[in-house]
Amino acid sequence: MSDLSLTRRDFMKQTGAASLIGGAITTTTSFAQRVPDPPGKKLGWAIVGLGSLAINQILPGFAKSEKSKVTALVSGNREKAEKLAARYGVNPKNIYNYQTYDQLKNNPEVDIIYIVLPNGMHAEYTIRGAQAGKHILTEKPMANTPKDCEEMIAACKKAGKKLMVAYRCRYEPFNQTLIKLAQDKELIGPLRAVISDHGFNIGDPKQWRLNKALAGGGSLMDIGLYALQATRYCTGEEPTEINAMEYTDRNDVRFKEVEDMINFQLRFPSGVLGQCTSSYGYYGQNHIRVVGTKGWVELEPATGYTGARLRMKIGPNLTERDIRPVDHFAAEMDHLSECVMNDKEPLTPGEEGLRDLKYMMAIYEAARTGKTVKV
Numbered sequence: 001m002s003d004l005s006l007t008r009r010d011f012m013k014q015t016g017a018a019s020l021i022g023g024a025i026t027t028t029t030s031f032a033q034r035v036p037d038p039p040g041k042k043l044g045w046a047i048v049g050l051g052s053l054a055i056n057q058i059l060p061g062f063a064k065s066e067k068s069k070v071t072a073l074v075s076g077n078r079e080k081a082e083k084l085a086a087r088y089g090v091n092p093k094n095i096y097n098y099q100t101y102d103q104l105k106n107n108p109e110v111d112i113i114y115i116v117l118p119n120g121m122h123a124e125y126t127i128r129g130a131q132a133g134k135h136i137l138t139e140k141p142m143a144n145t146p147k148d149c150e151e152m153i154a155a156c157k158k159a160g161k162k163l164m165v166a167y168r169c170r171y172e173p174f175n176q177t178l179i180k181l182a183q184d185k186e187l188i189g190p191l192r193a194v195i196s197d198h199g200f201n202i203g204d205p206k207q208w209r210l211n212k213a214l215a216g217g218g219s220l221m222d223i224g225l226y227a228l229q230a231t232r233y234c235t236g237e238e239p240t241e242i243n244a245m246e247y248t249d250r251n252d253v254r255f256k257e258v259e260d261m262i263n264f265q266l267r268f269p270s271g272v273l274g275q276c277t278s279s280y281g282y283y284g285q286n287h288i289r290v291v292g293t294k295g296w297v298e299l300e301p302a303t304g305y306t307g308a309r310l311r312m313k314i315g316p317n318l319t320e321r322d323i324r325p326v327d328h329f330a331a332e333m334d335h336l337s338e339c340v341m342n343d344k345e346p347l348t349p350g351e352e353g354l355r356d357l358k359y360m361m362a363i364y365e366a367a368r369t370g371k372t373v374k375v
């Protein structure tokens with residue numbers, strides 16, 4: 001039996017439910033109950049684009065947020081917006097469409113705008129939102145091109161408003177723990193490799209994710225971005241060189257405009273190598289593993305909305321860490337609300353989204369030319 005085929009119960013049996021590794025890691029099964037604070041000040045949020053993510057994750061996330069409340073909706077479909085407004089207690093006078101969006105500037109109930117539109121629309125709605133005097137959280141990828149990102153950053157700076165990219169994994173404890181462990185030289189030794197696979201088999205060929213103008217690119221821009229991010233946040237470094245290879249079956253009706261599979265490697269200054277796959281054509285992969293000289297730490301699934309698992313192997317000892325999950329969307333929204341309330345810079349500002357766009361362009365260039373791209 002390979003180590004990875006062990007069940008969670010097997011881990012417990014083999015390691016003991018409270019074993020210590022390197023004096024740092026404990027597997028436990030019970031948590032002290034966290035008692036929420038009494039309600040404090042909450043900032044008002046407008047959600048722009050009422051699609052799958054907004055309906056299934058973001059709007060329900062407000063129930064768990066402590067500093068954020070939904071106060072406005074922006075949609076091209078009035079009936080859908082009214083239904084959601086009734087469900088989430090949004091005053092119908094605060095429903096806007098894409099033409100009346102700019103009138104948000106006259107609405108003091110809205111402090112922050114969350115843009116949940118197709119990627120190719122993030123730039124326009126960020127810039128218009130900043131001009132309406134609101135702080136902005138934009139979904140990932142930040143935009144289709146580095147130039148768009150630069151314009152978004154400039155517009156928010158000019159308006160004196162904050163701009164954050166919705167890299168929700170940076171705000172949840174599984175990835176946060178992975179980062180700490182990846183950089184713990186005492187525990188896993190110096191870091192040597194970050195391996196990350198992200199992809200799924202995409203369906204409907206008519207969806208915007210397969211349209212170049214709306215998506216910016218294929219699997220890399222959508223899901224491979226998680227792998228790229230993982231290499232950067234686990235190392236805490238910026239890559240210096242990138243290689244890549246693409247495979248896309250252009251006879252597949254889904255891939256007339258964007259790529260399917262793109263694998264890439266990154267070299268980091270300390271010598272760590274990142275090794276990533278991204279695909280719209282293979283069975284679901286969602287995995288990050290960091291490997292040091294003395295052990296490895298792995299998240300699988302790594303970046304889903306729920307269900308993350310963190311396992312580690314140090315020498316012969318394989319353990320799983322119990323971590324209390326949080327709602328990713330409530331956590332990221334509260335982070336920006338807090339930054340606005342206390343005038344702090346968000347952990348994932350526009351500049352972070354811009355860096356990823358530049359690296360993704362380098363990945364495409366490396367795949368196209370077959371040459372290593374220095375970044």
Ligand code: NAD
Pocket residue numbers: 049050051052053054076116117118119139140141166168208214222
């Ligand atoms: P979706 O297709 O379900 O929703 C998109 C919304 O935009 C729909 O309400 C649609 O009506 C609206 N829209 C307005 N103009 C449109 C146009 N011209 N073409 C297509 N739709 C248009 O998409 P989604 O899955 O909700 O993704 C929205 C954004 O959120 C994307 O940027 C995506 O990358 C991002 N996303 C992030 C995560 C995450 O975990 N952070 C997960 C999924 C999606």
